[in-house]
Amino acid sequence: MVSSDREFDVVVFGATGFTGRLVARYLAQQGGARRWAVAGRNEAKLQALIAELASGGVAPSVVVADVGDAESLRAMAARTRVVCTTVGPYALYGEAVVKACVEEGADYCDLTGEMDWVAEMIEHYHEAARSAGVRIVHSCGFDSIPSDLGVLRLQQEAQRRWEAPAGLAKFYLWDARGGFSGGTVASAAETVERASRDATVRERLADPYALYPAGEAPGADRAPQDRARFDPAIGAWTGPFMMARVNEKVVRRSNALRGFEYGRDFRYGEVVRLGRGVGGAVGAWSMTLGLGGLVAGLAFKPTRALLRRFVLPAAGEGPSEKTMEEGRFCVKVYGWKDVGAMKAGEAPLVVRVEADKDPGYGATALMLSESAMLLADGEDAVGDAAVGGGVLTTAAALGGALIERLEGAGMVFEVE
Template identity: 45%
Template sequence: MTAVDREFDVIVWGATGFTGRLVAEYLLEQYGTGRELRWAMAGRNREKLEGVRGGLGPGAVGIPLITADSHNPESLRSMVERTSVICSTVGPFARHGSELVAACAASGTDYCDITGEVQWVRKMIDAHEDTARKTGARIVHCCGFDSIPSDLGTLFTHRQMQSLHGGPCESIKFRVRRMKGTFSGGTVASLLNALDEAREDRDARRTMGNPYGLNPEGEQQGPDGPDQRKPAWDPDVNSWTAPFVMAAINTRVVRRSNALCGYPYGKTFRYEEAVMTGRGPGGWARAVSMTAALGGFLVAASIGPARTLLNKLFLPQPGEGPDADARERGFFDIVLVGKRGADSIVTRVRADRDPGYGATSRMLGESAVCLAKDNLDTAGGSWTPASCMGDKLIRRLETSAGMSFELQENR
């Protein structure tokens, strides 16, 4: 069966979860039902799926519903063979996502998700790359806030540098300028699970500690070292900076994109991420405070009783999230500083929804539609957003998803 013979273009897997509901809501608003995009919602519980569909309003009555189980391979195979693309929101992915990726790879079904779990992505690449190449399945992880702004922002910055100065950037600094919103409960659960795996599994620990841990075998080395771990002054943005928690996945995705595309950025390309905290004593104090808070969280999350207290009092749980007003008031504003010799440029990536929920659901939804509907010159295999969808996804995000990619300065 070919993709054009399949019943659906996209199935949203995990539609009863918080982010899954948002993806379904976005697809309904943007593409409706019974029109060009043929899509369905799927989950484990039919009654809950019907509740989600009912909550989307009268326009959702025609959305087909599908039931399957994350740990029942036969039910997953039956589901994925009905669609061109599976759009997955069910995490932590290391616990609940492996059988689904296996089913997609075996069935030649394209797949995208919002994982930020480096160790799991590595396992999926190693386990299913050969099968996906044979069947034509395009497996694309990290299609949310981790790591689309980083991956597509880097691609966009390189395009600008080549156009203006005749070659790629030699280095790029990704800086979170401003951001309002919260990380999703699923992201937190995935981070906690990754900490557990790193403590118990030497291979997972090695992958997470290697700046090039997602690169193809034999290409896991380069000039970049560990991610930023302490406050630092950055003269390129005239600001103090603090470590960015999502650099652990984003930087590795960007480096994998470079490798998969044949090193268009160059084999000596350098890339790093951090959060801007401002100038002067206040900026320094904020950088120190953020660094201490992140370090304290990682330590506490690694200790059983402390983690229990964190979970009970402070951390969002999977399936929980902010209301519509809070999501709409959220945003992110990111700058990327690209350098090539004496030349430098500054680009900007922005979105008009909170990063963890509103913007992520739109990025994932458009990634799924891009895989289903755009003429992508990409064969089967394990890809990244930039290496698989690139400029076509950028155009979709700018046209439909409230994101912008723009050149800010040519220095």
């Protein structure tokens, strides 16, 4: 169990970065009486951040820690109940932080979308974290909370209505408006680069069950949809969703960690909804080609360098305040008893997940901050989920309690 007599409830590590700054701002305004700190490698930058936050709410303390200095990470972890880290790419900087948390008994949450790295963390730390009672919770942002908790909400409703789980669930990105930061681009580029030189990384990224617990037989899902398709269930064209390879794996791990509550034969997939008719088809095929082009562009060194220099944002940069303010997203998760029920045209259960902030930053800062605060409240605050320690997902570690918290913070998880 994580010690309750720590100096801080939450330390935000990476608070000087684009997303970390938004998390710090959120905690300053919504963190209530929590004791918290901003952490990073550059003290002057952290002090400047505090001056900026002072006008907005409860001022934090400062902790100096550097990924290259393991002792500083251990000292940081030993002072807090929860380390909330936005220091990425995680495959480059994340492991030392996870290790320090497991060793010092601090719960942990992050924003990673680097699933080969998460598979590695499960391999290296799941057992140690489980025996220490430490909760390592990855992907607490737009990747993968709407997917993971949207499916959990759907399954709760399926149990209520059908007294059985939804054997098939499908996520449609219904609508989204926002932008990208340099850190996200760096993490995506780092994943593509690692995959181009390491066969194990390629295998992990391609394996739909890469995050399954060791020894569990995989289910029947295959790789995510990779091209335009007309979907009769919603009467519209759909295209490949960039984050499907990430989120789908997370949802499958949640099912396994929750004792296969969704069924051992559970099937799951994610796509982007586009329009109807010719316009929808053109949109879906443009998305297919655009995504393929971006991945190819990032895979080759010369085009990657050009893209990063002239097209994509640099480290510390991200969407403007205006883009974030005007941002929003809406996801719909459809569920059927099984594949046969969908093919027979039976009416699905539908859960809508929505926020009136841009998905990658405004809404992500809210989701990560609320996850960190719930972790800081201890296992009793989680109730039904309480999987205990380990390398976990949000649905397994925080479950319905996090849905309630996010609803309280303005997000929507509604059965239609």
